[in-house]
Amino acid sequence: MARIVRVARSSSFFGYGNRFYSTSAEASHASSPSPFLHGGGARRDVAKDRNVQWVFLGCPGVGKGTYASRLSTLLGVPHIATGDLVREELASSGPLSQKLSEIVNQGKLVSDEIIVDLLSKRLEAGEAKGESGFILDGFPRTMRQAEILGDVTDIDLVVNLKLPEEVLVDKCLGRRTCSQCGKGFNIAHINLKGENGKPGISMDPLLPPPHCMSKLITRADDTEEVVKARLRIYNETSQPLEEYYRSKGKLMEFDLPGGIPESWPRLLEALRLDDYEEKQSAVA
Numbered sequence: 483m484a485r486i487v488r489v490a491r492s493s494s495f496f497g498y499g500n501r502f503y504s505t506s507a508e509a510s511h512a513s514s515p516s517p518f519l520h521g522g523g524a525r526r527d528v529a530k531d532r533n534v535q536w537v538f539l540g541c542p543g544v545g546k547g548t549y550a551s552r553l554s555t556l557l558g559v560p561h562i563a564t565g566d567l568v569r570e571e572l573a574s575s576g577p578l579s580q581k582l583s584e585i586v587n588q589g590k591l592v593s594d595e596i597i598v599d600l601l602s603k604r605l606e607a608g609e610a611k612g613e614s615g616f617i618l619d620g621f622p623r624t625m626r627q628a629e630i631l632g633d634v635t636d637i638d639l640v641v642n643l644k645l646p647e648e649v650l651v652d653k654c655l656g657r658r659t660c661s662q663c664g665k666g667f668n669i670a671h672i673n674l675k676g677e678n679g680k681p682g683i684s685m686d687p688l689l690p691p692p693h694c695m696s697k698l699i700t701r702a703d704d705t706e707e708v709v710k711a712r713l714r715i716y717n718e719t720s721q722p723l724e725e726y727y728r729s730k731g732k733l734m735e736f737d738l739p740g741g742i743p744e745s746w747p748r749l750l751e752a753l754r755l756d757d758y759e760e761k762q763s764a765v766a
């Protein structure tokens with residue numbers, strides 16, 4: 483832990499040094515009339531002097547990776563998922579690999595020190611390639627991680643994606659990745675009926691094209707038992723994080739209304755990015 487503190491307090495933590503800029507969250511995130519916003523809301527002015535520094539929160543299976551990845555393409559910033567960094571480390575069979583596989587396969591969290599180290603290396607490598615800004619997915623997961631992040635940089639916006647609990651297990655169990663192209667798919671058919679005033683939710687599967695079909699793999703930690711453990715741990719640790727960002731006026735809560743076709747335009751609207759795609763192609 484001492485090492486994290488030392489690293490976090492040093493100006494080169496995350497490799498960005500003093501390239502982090504200060505921003506005023508209050509100025510850039512006024513509340514929004516969107517029916518999907520219940521918290522601080524978000525009004526996003528496209529930053530003129532630097533790229534966005536956003537965080538995506540949400541339960542396993544909610545779709546953080548999908549939406550964070552789409553936004554990263556739209557905004558030209560890296561999408562950095564700490565779960566991917568952990569899986570890369572696992573696949574590398576390096577010294578950490580055995581230790582990590584035991585933790586991950588039980589649905590438990592990797593230590594703050596290891597995860598900060600992996601993230602720090604990823605950001606340094608990105609900086610060397612000229613990357614700036616980021617959309618973090620899966621980090622922070624603990625208050626300690628949030629404090630470390632807050633010590634070294636300003637986060638502009640924290641998007642908290644939500645889906646009913648019943649849907650999350652099915653979505654995790656339906657996840658597939660093409661081992662060749664790396665694209666993610668989902669074979670689950672979700673059809674949850676509305677009750678007690680809550681709207682129903684239906685999502686079509688996101689099926690792979692024929693050339694990926696024979697190359698699909700399932701994550702080792704996407705078994706029912708491990709998914710349930712991950713959901714339990716997420717629910718235990720997420721509340722203080724949500725409170726922390728809510729109290730800073732940075733939290734935007736977003737109830738996903740369905741699958742990607744319904745949710746993506748609504749999310750862009752909530753982020754005030756609905757005309758951004760058009761503007762980008764006009765100046766290209």
Ligand SMILES: Nc1ncnc2c1ncn2[C@@H]1O[C@H](COP(=O)(O)OP(=O)(O)O)[C@@H](O)[C@H]1O
Nearest residue numbers: 542543564565568586590591592597620621623
């Ligand atoms: N910020 C983090 N802190 C601790 N452990 C993490 C973090 N991010 C990822 N992990 C580890 O990697 C695993 C997979 O992460 P991720 O792909 O984000 O899965 P999930 O679908 O559970 O959100 C987690 O179960 C955990 O063991």
